[in-house]
Amino acid sequence: VLTRNSAAAAPDLGGRLSILTGAVGRALVALRVDSSPVASNSGYRIFTAGATLDPLSKQYGGGQSPVSLPSEMAYLPYQELSVELARMVDTELARAGLTGAPDRLRQAPFYLLRRADMPAVCLTLGYGSNDRDRSRMNDAAFVESAARAVAQALLDLDRRLQETAGGTNR
């Protein structure tokens, strides 16, 4: 499910969250492009919601009790799976020959990642401020290989979910 297929038709975050909530998907991969004042910064990076960055997370059991969680803490039960998905995406992107940033697996308190009722990552494919990244992202072959890598990671996660007894298989 695509939350949008053009910049002009971009729904707001609430709209995107509604699409996620109503979707039959099992995982979220948010695609972004990064930018930096330092032109040499390049490479893809994968973000997951950071339970450890949330000062309230400990009070709510660190994700062990989804029933008692307030809605804004819904990401916690999926924290481990999100990190696993991030690693799978990273593995597949590296296998496809894409270059990652040195610290490419990061945590960040991003809204959709925290609220998606499923494993969720945000993938920045490169830096628009870097000439090499920008030309790559305009290359259809690059986009194709990145898309295939992400799709393979999603299939790996799906297999993992199906193998896990009592997992969050919806």
Add this chain to the structure above:
Amino acid sequence: VTSDSRPDDEAGETEEALYRPPPRRRRGGCVRWLVGFALVACVGGLCGAAYYLFGYRTMPARRPQAGNGVRAAVPVAGQDSQAGTEGGYTAPPVEENQVRVFFTPDGVKLQAQVIDLPQAMSTHERLRFAMEELLRGPTGGKLKSAVPEGVQLRAAFIRDDTAVVDLSAAATRSLGGPMAEALCAYAVVNTAALNLAGVKAARILIDGQAVAVLWEQVDLTGPLAPDLSLIQR
């Protein structure tokens, strides 16, 4: 002359015996002193090593330049990054007359500058001073501000264990991408939360209002704990 004392019951002490010089201390006493001193030195050394290895190393303060005791910036290494970040972690405060303010050397990490306070300040004044220094930007060196230009500080105060920072609407200007957005958010949060003892997190307001999301990305529905993993080692 041996160090042995003569038996007390020796009959009839002579005058010579009365003026006999006091017995020398036994060698055993000297050894005990040496052993004791060595133990104290070892314990002190171990404590020092443990503090160096595991304790919080306060960053060296930048020295004020002549005529300006506040903005004399010398970039210093960031604080030791803890293994990951834990909710509720509270870093020890810097020296009482200093604050550390976080800028970025490379658009990926944060680095602290230690700034001397111009005068003694209360906790609230200290928070406000640190935030104003953050918004003013780094002085010298290769550091850059992670916060967009033109952002004004509307208010800064502490409620319970949370620093509340109210920024002007200029802070909502697009930064171009998730990494820049995370850096900006944590430049504010780390600066607000890592300078004050007892403060565990920071809440960002925009124009006096609680906003759910900043840059359509960063979740501001609650306070954010500082992210030490972003700080350059």
